[in-house]
Amino acid sequence: MSTAEIHHATFVIERVFQTSPERAFRYWSDRALKERWNACHPDWNVLEDGFDFRVGGVEAKLWRTADGKVQTFTAHYLDIAAPYRIVYAFEMSLGGQRVSASLATVELRGDGPQTLMKYTEQIAFFGTRAALDARTEGTGSGFDRLASLIDAKPGAAD
């Protein structure tokens, strides 16, 4: 696969939260609340961390990963309709090479005491296999971590 190629993909994740849309929305709009669930790599060194949650605002993050590579995440908020909708465009790059650009849509819908959240990500991908492998090293997916936890502690769930 050459860098001249672009591929598109979409994925959707749905969740139910035991709270109101107003409260659920705050976990996206409030910097401190968002950090509590969105920061995922304690071993990465944060070089830049901007968060400007408003239409036209930018959320920009720059890390140095455990293996010394620079990784970026830059999001532009395109549409915010509190507490029901957030639309943002973002790019991700690894070691100076842009891997993908996405459009993410977060929908929050009240359902009695619960909130249904639907996250849709539409990805334009222009990375290479090599760039991906560089990222995969040392991180691993959540499922891998879960599997290793289960393997390490037989009977822990009892």
Added chain:
Amino acid sequence: MNVQSLDRAFTALADPGRRAMVERLSRGPANVKHLAELGRMRLPSALKHLRVLEDGGLVVSQKAGRTRTYSMAPGAFDAIRAWVRQREAAMNDAFDRLEKVIEADEANEPRP
């Protein structure tokens, strides 16, 4: 992957004879004669089916002398699949944490 190439890939697979060829080629390369015998079809018919598979991006062919050998196309979509899987796994992890944070906060500060 654009819609047209997706259409071609699905069209290529929408035939039991061609699916049998793909199953055979998944185990390793084979020449036209072998694939024709396997599907109990004549050579021109086998070639026609193989062209559809080739147009669909599923197989590739190489000509050496008088024989044409077919094999599965190298994983053209492995990278995008890997990336989407990573994105999905990362977001699922993040939303697991979000769920726990909300649960804890609601327990500490229940709604009126």
